[in-house]
Amino acid sequence: MKTYQVTQPGGLNNLNIVDQDMPQPNSSEVLVRWHATSLNFHDYLVGVGGIPVADGRVPMSDGAGEVVSVGADVTEWQPGDKVMSLFFPNWINGKPTTENTLDISGDTADGFASEYSCVNEEALTRMPSNYSFEEAATLPCAALTAWRALMVEGKLQAGDSVLVQGTGGMSIFALQIAKAAGAYVYATSSSEEKMARLKELGADEVFNYRTDADWGKTIAERSGGVDHVLDVGASATLKHSIDAVATGGHLALIGVLGGTTAEIDMVPLILRHIKISGLAVGSREMQNKMVAALEVNNIHPVLDKSFKFNELGQAFEYQSSGSHFGKITIKYVD
Structure with missing residues (x-):
């Protein structure tokens, strides 16, 4: 072999x-x-x-x-x-x-x-x-990471809002799972073509992070604060993720696409009661539950x-x- x-x-x-x-x-x-x-x-x-x-x-x-x-x-x-x-x-x-x-x-x-x-x-x-x-x-890495961030750690409910970043596999799975659960989804990209495809997949609003230097604040103003933010960029995105997340919201730290370190202003995290989850993929039990949910909702x-x-x-x-x-x-x- x-x-x-x-x-x-x-x-x-x-x-x-x-x-x-x-x-x-x-x-x-x-x-x-x-x-x-x-x-x-x-x-x-x-x-x-x-x-x-x-x-x-x-x-x-x-x-x-x-x-x-x-x-x-x-x-x-x-x-x-x-x-x-x-x-x-x-x-x-x-x-x-x-x-x-x-x-x-x-x-x-x-x-x-x-x-x-x-x-x-x-x-x-x-x-x-x-x-x-x-x-x-x-599924075993990207989809399960999205599932755990939203459904296990975030305890996503219908009517919640979600922010996904970019068009990698995990972010697209998160968009699909969130929409199936009845969430309102914000998304980001730097490509007009990819932004259009995100809309086709069900994203409710899409923002160009390259043309808007304060895209996290922009999304916060549009949404009143996002309930679930899935951060994939660390150095490049964490500040914007903190700006975007709602008071009492959930911030999932998932990726390091923009670098492995980031400076954090602790004051908004504390005063806005933001819950932070650092997570990597998930367990067998989580994967089995995700498989069942994907089947029921016909998510591909x-x-x-x-x-x-x-x-x-x-x-x-x-x-x-x-x-x-x-x-x-x-x-x-x-």
């Missing part, structure tokens, strides 16, 4: 396809034939060497595929089942802990840029029944461009251009 490995010191020139023997599952494992993966910013950082990983690490945190065989003690899965990976393979339910979030797929543990791999039976969930493998491969991901298995490097280069709208996928099986 073929699998990708990251060779140190990392970088796309050290992202290599190697041949390995077919693995065999132990008593509690499942052998999965992976059909697709999708690109996240975290995967990009691993791919270009921005996040150091062990030599020989298999990258990619997302995977969707089909069960080939199961170990002797496995009861939940059987051959032919369509399954998805977990970002945190050991976080099954309950609160995050140091122990259950130590392993990160495609980072501190092997990921799913491989034709086959063995995983623990609990490190999988079912796919939505109405999804293709490519669609399902977009927005797919941008698909690459072949041997084109992962080209896919990362395309991702770095920032021209995509929604999720970039890698399809292993024609």
